Amino acid sequence: MMKKTILVTGATSGFGRAIARKFAANGNKLIITGRRQNLLEELAVELKTIYGAEVLTLCFDVRKLAEVEAAVASLEGPWREIDVLVNNAGLAVGMNPVHEGITDDWERMIDTNVKGLLYMTRMVAPIMVARRQGHIINIGSVAGKEVYPMGNVYCGTKFAVDAITKGTRIDLVSHNIKVTQVAPGAANTEFSVVRFKGDQERAENVYKGFAPLQAEDIADAVYYVSSLPAHVSVNDMVLMPTAQASAVNFYKT
Numbered sequence: 001m002m003k004k005t006i007l008v009t010g011a012t013s014g015f016g017r018a019i020a021r022k023f024a025a026n027g028n029k030l031i032i033t034g035r036r037q038n039l040l041e042e043l044a045v046e047l048k049t050i051y052g053a054e055v056l057t058l059c060f061d062v063r064k065l066a067e068v069e070a071a072v073a074s075l076e077g078p079w080r081e082i083d084v085l086v087n088n089a090g091l092a093v094g095m096n097p098v099h100e101g102i103t104d105d106w107e108r109m110i111d112t113n114v115k116g117l118l119y120m121t122r123m124v125a126p127i128m129v130a131r132r133q134g135h136i137i138n139i140g141s142v143a144g145k146e147v148y149p150m151g152n153v154y155c156g157t158k159f160a161v162d163a164i165t166k167g168t169r170i171d172l173v174s175h176n177i178k179v180t181q182v183a184p185g186a187a188n189t190e191f192s193v194v195r196f197k198g199d200q201e202r203a204e205n206v207y208k209g210f211a212p213l214q215a216e217d218i219a220d221a222v223y224y225v226s227s228l229p230a231h232v233s234v235n236d237m238v239l240m241p242t243a244q245a246s247a248v249n250f251y252k253t
C-alpha cells in the first residue's frame, strides 16, 4: 500500500486517536491535531516508537478560523500533500429539553461540529483540488440520521454534517475527490464524559448492559473506506453496536 499523508482532527482521544494508530500501523504519515498539546505529544512518541511513523502535531482549536488557517498554512513541502482529511473533532455538551437548553452548550456544539468541520474542509480541500486527488472523511453519527429526546442541538449538528458531506461530495466530484461520512452509534470513548460535563457515573451508565462500539471499530471502518480502489467510494457508512437497532432502541441485559 502506498504511504499516504493523513490529517486527523481530535486525535487526543477516542476515535481520532484510534484512527491515527490504525493509519500509523499501516505505514502512513500522520498529522495529528487537537487542543491538548501533552496528549498530542504522547501520541506522537507512541506512533513514532511503535510503528516508526512520521508524525506532525498541530495544536489548535477547530472553532477558531484564524487558528485553523495558521495550522494548515504552516504545513510545508510533502506535509501539505494531504491525501486523507478525517474531520473527527466533535462533541455533545449537555442533554436538556430545548426550552431548558444552555446556549453556551449549543454554541460549543455548533461551533465545533459544524463550523470547525467547515473551516477544516475550506482550508484543506483546495490543496486536494490542486492535486486532483484526496479523500475527506467526516465523522457523523446516528444522531445525524435520527433525532432523539433531548438530542435537539447535537442531532442538529450531526444532521448538518450529513448534509454538508453530501454537498461537499457534489462540489468536489469533478475534482476527483472522494467524500465519505462514517456515522457511528454508541461508542465508549470520552464522548459521554464530555456530554455529562465530567460526571463519570452517568457516562458509564450509558454503556451498561450491552457491548458498545470501541474506538478501534470506527478506526477499522475509516481505514477500510480509505483503502478502496480509486474508482470506488463509500459515500455513507452507518455503524452500530449489534445491540443497538436505532438511536434509542437497545437490547440491554
Ligand code: NDP
Binding pocket: 009, 010, 011, 012, 013, 014, 015, 016, 033, 034, 035, 036, 039, 060, 061, 062, 063, 088, 089, 090, 091, 092, 112, 116, 139, 140, 141, 142, 183, 184, 185, 186, 187, 188, 189, 190, 191, 192, 194
Ligand atoms: P472523544 O471525546 O473521546 O474525542 C473527541 C475529540 O475531539 C478529542 O480528541 C478532542 O480533543 C477533539 N475536540 C473537541 N473539541 C475540539 C475543538 N474545539 N478543537 C479541536 N479538537 C476538538 O469523543 P469521540 O472520539 O467519541 O468523538 C469523535 C467524534 O465522533 C465526534 O465528532 C463525535 O460527535 C462523534 N461520534 C461519537 C460517538 C460516540 O458514541 N462516542 C458516536 C457517533 C459519533 P481536545 O479535547 O484535545 O481538543
Ligand code: 8X3
Binding pocket: 140, 141, 142, 143, 184, 185, 186, 187, 247
Ligand atoms: C454519538 C452517539 O447516540 O449519543 O453521536 O448521539 S449518540
